[in-house]
Amino acid sequence: MISFSMDAHMHFDLYKDRKTVADYIECRRSYTIAVTNLPVLFEKYYPDYQQYKFMKLALGFHPELACEYQDQLSIFFKNVDKTRYIGEIGLDFSTSDLNDRKGQVKIFTEIVQICSEYKNKILSVHSRKAHKEVMDVLKGFQGIVILHWYTGAIGELKIALERGYYFSINQQMVRSSSGKKIIDIIPVDRILIESDAPFTYGLKDKYDLFFVNEIYAYLTETRNISLEDISKIIKNNLKKILL
Ligand SMILES: [Zn+2]
Numbered sequence: 001m002i003s004f005s006m007d008a009h010m011h012f013d014l015y016k017d018r019k020t021v022a023d024y025i026e027c028r029r030s031y032t033i034a035v036t037n038l039p040v041l042f043e044k045y046y047p048d049y050q051q052y053k054f055m056k057l058a059l060g061f062h063p064e065l066a067c068e069y070q071d072q073l074s075i076f077f078k079n080v081d082k083t084r085y086i087g088e089i090g091l092d093f094s095t096s097d098l099n100d101r102k103g104q105v106k107i108f109t110e111i112v113q114i115c116s117e118y119k120n121k122i123l124s125v126h127s128r129k130a131h132k133e134v135m136d137v138l139k140g141f142q143g144i145v146i147l148h149w150y151t152g153a154i155g156e157l158k159i160a161l162e163r164g165y166y167f168s169i170n171q172q173m174v175r176s177s178s179g180k181k182i183i184d185i186i187p188v189d190r191i192l193i194e195s196d197a198p199f200t201y202g203l204k205d206k207y208d209l210f211f212v213n214e215i216y217a218y219l220t221e222t223r224n225i226s227l228e229d230i231s232k233i234i235k236n237n238l239k240k241i242l243l
Pocket of ligand 1: 009011088
């Protein structure tokens with residue numbers, strides 16, 4: 001049984017058999033934001049995958065790599081008009097290195113500023129241990145924000161909802177009590193499905209869409225909505241973003 005399939009955040013560049021993964025996504029007609037971790041990787045894969053209809057390659061700059069590869073910011077700027085999809089970007093303050101944190105904020109801020117000028121960019125944002133700072137940088141951003149695997153405070157979550165942001169949730173979240181607590185607060189019309197593959201359960205070696213059903217199962221159970229309806233709502237959420 002498969003309903004509407006999508007994946008708002010998966011790491012295409014971390015799979016070895018990329019062509020197989022991309023073809024599988026196309027064949028299953030699963031709307032996918034395939035994030036990259038560095039601008040050079042987007043630049044490298046874009047020519048081969050730009051024609052894919054369901055798998056959209058996103059231009060990314062992972063916060064944990066941002067400082068080390070800061071010279072790639074120019075490559076980010078050079079490629080930014082090739083795609084609406086931007087990710088993975090954001091901040092990760094699990095590091096205690098203050099210079100690294102500062103560098104991350106500088107790079108993330110520049111990315112958000114340039115993307116804001118386009119008005120129609122869709123950002124997939126990482127915010128581990130830096131939810132407040134991420135919300136500060138995003139303030140006033142013109143475009144769509146998807147907070148991926150959100151684990152922060154409820155206060156910031158509510159601000160994010162007020163600002164119209166979306167949340168992409170994964171199968172690891174529906175398996176943990178902290179994840180469930182967060183999911184349960186998000187209105188269904190702001191939920192998108194993601195895998196964060198290959199980092200989550202069952203997706204390390206091979207990409208597969210089983211996670212979609214696992215997330216639907218959780219939502220139907222907790223929201224008391226039929227699978228058919230929840231599937232329609234999720235599809236509609238994606239549609240609103242893509243308008
Ligand atoms: Zn990720």
